[in-house]
Amino acid sequence: MAPRKVRRILSPFRGMKAQQALYMLKEMPHAAAMPVAKLVRSAMANAEVKGLDTDSLYIVQLMADAGSGVMPGKGWRARWGGRGRYKPIRKRSSHITVVLEERFE
Known part of the structure; x- marks a missing residue:
């Protein structure tokens, strides 16, 4: 999925x-x-495996960076564009980073 849509x-x-x-997130339509x-x-x-309390975890950092422009196993593909030329099909992907922190109130 494109980083723009995830961000x-x-x-x-x-x-x-x-x-x-x-x-x-479960209730979101996106x-x-x-x-x-x-x-x-997963985070x-x-x-929890590292011994932290899951009820006191907060999301500190959440970001989506651009991945490769070509999907794995698809190779480079193109479709016809204007004036008889061809344009690459860009299957955008994302690298999503989640950082959690334990806070006690």
């Missing part, structure tokens, strides 16, 4: 409790919400 849903979740963010929810859930599971 538009990330901003409200920075600084939020991870459990609350998961609940909100297609990018499911992969982000999976990542947050919470990793934190």
Whole structure:
């Protein structure tokens, strides 16, 4: 999924409790919400394995960077453009980073 589509849903979740963010991501109608929810859930599971309390985890950093322009296994593909030329098909991908922190209130 293109980074532009992922970035538009990330901003409200920075600084939020991870459990609350998961609940909100499940209710979002955007297609990018499911992969982000999976990542947050995975980060919470990793934190639990390391001995952190999952109820006190907050999202400190959440960002989407551009991945490669060509999808793995697809190779370079093109379609016809204007004036008899061809244009590359750009299948954009994202690298999503989630950083959680344990805070006690």
